[in-house]
Amino acid sequence: MTTVKNLGRYPLVMATVLVAAVAGVLSLTPWSPAVPWLVSAYALAVAGWTGVGMLRDLLRGHAGIDILAVTAVTAAVVVGEHWAALVVVLMLTGGEALEDYAANRARRDLSALMSRAPATAHVLDGGSLRDVRVDDVRPGDLVVVRPAEVVPVDGELVSDRADLDESSLTGEPLPVERQRGDEVPSGGINGQQAVTLRATRSARDSQYQQIVALVEQATTSRSRTVRLADRFAVPFTLVALAIAGLAWWVSGDGTRFAEVLVVATPCPLLIAAPVAFMGGMSRAAREGVIVKSSETLERLDRARTVAFDKTGTLTHGRPALARVETTGGLAADEVLRLAASAEQYSSHVLADAVVEGARQRGLLPTEGTGAHEVPAHGVRALVAGREVVVGKRSYVAAETRTAVEPAVLQPGELAVHVAVDGVPVGALVLRDEVRAEAATTVSTLRSLGVDHVMMLTGDQRTTAEHVAAALGIDDVRAECLPLDKVEAVRDAPARPVVMVGDGVNDAPVLASADVGIAMGARGATAASDSADAVVLRDDVSAVAAAVRVSKDTLRVALQSIWVGIGLSVALMLVAALGYLPALAGAWMQEGVDLVAILWALRASRGARLSGPPQTAYAPSPAEPAVAAR
Template identity: 60%
Template sequence: MTLGFINRYPLVVATLLCGVAVASFLLVGQDSAAQWLASGFSLFVAARLAVGMVRALARGRWGIDLLAVTAVVSTVLVGEYIASLIIVLMLSGGQALEDFAQGRAKRELTALLERAPQVAHRERDGGPPEEISVEQVVPGDLLLLRPAEVVPVDGVLVSDFGSFDESALTGESLPVERTAGDPVLSGSVNGEAAVRMQATASVGDSQYSRIVALVREASASRAPVVRLADRYAVPFTAFAFLLAGAAWLASGDPGRFAEVLVVATPCPLLIAAPVAFVGGMGRAARSGIIIKNGGTLEKLSRVRTVAFDKTGTLTGGRPVLLEIRAMDGPAGQLPADELLRLAASAEQYSSHVLAASVMEAAEARGLVLVPARDATEHATHGVIADFGGRAVVIGKRRFVAEEARGTVKTPLASGQMAVYIGVDGAYAGALVLSDAVRPNAASTLEQLRRLGLDEMIMLTGDARETAEHIAREVGLDRIQAECLPADKVETVRALPRRPVMMVGDGVNDAPVLAAADVGVAMGAKGSTAASESADVVIMLDDLSKVAQAVEIGQRSIKVALQSIWIGILLSVGLMVAAAFGHIPAVAGALSQELVDLATILNALRALVPARAAGGIRSQPGRIRDYSRAGE
């Protein structure tokens, strides 16, 4: 027995030592001394429990300690001092048993905390790397990552090639390969070769620190459902006393009263729910889902309506190039690649969301961008750039039409958008892009329906036509288009079937995530504001994790309640048997330990998913428009 265990659980140690002393007295025939020692020690523990019970009652909380106190006192009074000592051991050991079970359940949840990097190796002026604290790293520092070392801060890879284990962040078991210029996430583990990276964030602003902060918040929480055990306390206690009293009256033996109360001790009610909830949160963390507090698990289990943002949530969040439509001009038609190269070169000077998509398309074709002699961005409209005598204008049709003659509207299908291009004062063509629906969006919605969420709505600031196109693709039957962040908040608050879950990813989603009963942030790409406003953060860029979070919430609640009822039913069965005189006090005390073990083992089932159910049914329906224009 270690010193740490003795310091943490002194009552358990004292009870074991008392048991050894009692056994020694019995072996040498000192039955009276054994009885006095066991009875005195048991009454001392009962007095401590009674003090705690009175304090709880003063705070207005009805607990189930009264059963334990009465069971100890009654066994002492009828001379069953061995049984009283076993009850004391069961009660004192219950905390140790609960800590062990919760430690098993929290293993995945605390793994991230234990892996937090403490040091970094910084290189300066070509000299040898110096070991510094991660708090000393600033953006721009050149860091050396040794083999199997945890990446201390977010950055970009400087070396030509690197392999990283991101399983702690994303749940992906296979190593991820990166090349020079690719982002490297803090908390990932470097492969077998030393590489260099440049820091782009301090430790406080890095991805891993945000995860650690969320996990700390999650592990410190206490779920409301844990208090469900207290709700059963009064009826369970009343039933136990009534049955014990009836057994005493019917048999005329006061020992029956003690025997019934021995098997009515409340450990299963106290242990089961906390273990199930921490197990569910641990399973979620292992899957890349940070559930900030235990209360969210209960809400997830009861969610009936879900609202989705469109861009970055149901769609990939970054439009992809579908087609290059070059047009005849005074100098003829530009080749498609040349038109794209000029467009991407101009988009280098734009902060618009479509600019990155245009540049990525040019890079994918191996096109080399050229610097502009002069460039001006007109916010939200477009860019005018001069490339050594060749003037390029790119952006919205009306903006381009002001600078390039002959600009015409290009035909678009639902869900498509166009970037117009003018070269040397004439319309040169358009790039057609589309924000593609996530491949697993439709299947995720089907899984949510199977989990009982039959009310779904999409909230977006996009045009109604685009919103309807996306809704048809994923099987949504309700939309609200052309809405501002305030409109989203108002809509979510007005939804009738609650609790309501909102899923989003951007800064503009932060208000509605906070307003929803359960806010879910797609944290892999989302903003810090969205992650901080949400109750659940998905650390992967995977929409299916939303359905998995709901399933984990439902299963955790189910397992917690099952465990509570298993403890109650087993205890009631033992009480009935004891009332008829079939379970002596000592045997009853030992059998109650088996009840504790059964409830804990059942509660640990929250660590693993339930067996997959049958097929998922899709229920796409007629689109109902709830946009401002339709209200």
């Protein structure tokens, strides 16, 4: 039943199989003389229908190669090889079905993302559960996720804890543990216990649905490169006709003309390239990169310049505690604990870094009272009977009426000063860490043929140059406004130019680059919308992986075309010498089609480029890489 149902999607394939079956039965009856007429009439009808479509394509300026199949069918009928004509018709009508099958195999990883997208959500309403369409979930709704279900929308965890498989989003195979109050991205698979979360975004704005939208765009894309075989179409057609004509002229036998053309049918050229590109896009998805079109893969293959934003791309984009400097009186851990106890009442990004730094050292903040924050300057609180002031040096000096010595900083660092009971006791040094995989990514891109690597950043030059030197980047454009980045990409001499960025301010330059790649792991929606490819995990090495996949894909696509052409030409020469009957040649051509498609499917395979992080680069202390308060 399944086979019949699948054939029903391709009526011409079903009709061809039906004609073959009827003709086979008739050949065993007194009606056998009608078989050649039936088969030939059907073959010519399909050839005529294909010829009409071919003429329409020619009028639109597209030089297809269906002329070979049409000529082969006609010639086979004329010389009485009606069964060979029917086999060629089967190839011609089955081409779409064969391409769909191969493309579905190639896009398995992309399709898996779409097939897992939940259609419904369980909303807690007045103490009872009701199932609603996922598109009807609104921010603030309480959503229950049952065991092994996919999280339908982004939300905040209400339950005490949750174990989630987020490998489809991040590529990380280990379960992730979330605690009450943590943000839970959509797309993760819940563990063995039902959990409740409060929706923070609608389905349309949630991370997983945005990924699904990107995948849908990728799977429906067509490009010039998918028609890569067109550049071979006219020469291949002329060569085939020349060999067939010469064989006829030398042998004086018109059958020889048909025997050559039935092995020159064009399926390898029509199917191999699209299958290879879909396979490459599927492989890129496994590497954590959604490539929106096959044309993007072609441009990545030819990339000669790669430009990186710094903050959030080459660095993590968030400050981390590097060290604690003390001025005497209190131990470093005590200074950090008191500072974190005060900073837990602040909403500033640097306060989060201080609190997290204390927790990583096993220091739990103490509950305080009377907390008061001056936005962008600092916070004051009473902690265990001691007055703690944390913030800018000028703020701490004003609050304590005491001179505060500046901390000794190196490029990329900033200081948060601390005073206890009116006395300065030290400074917490923070920095935006460079990604562990950033240096390896740059060197890998160079090995893949990228001639020029740039860093475009709005940070101060000393900070930018310090990071760039550690990563082996010699072209640094610092203190850039968004327009400056656009001009730098536009004026780059080695093209195509790939721009890798993160955040809303990178959207213009991503759109202006030949290929824009957005670091979308943390939901940079504007950047992702402007980009040609989106990195789904928080790992810049995926950029190098995408370039490698593109090169493998182009190589496999061309190889599959050349394999198909080579085998077809070899069979044509054998047929031209009279050693390959038309019916046998038609079936052998089906084998050539299969070989070319299987070769093209190799583009979907390949080992992951990104492995364990290399030795982390730890810059020494600098100028602020994060906006200080």
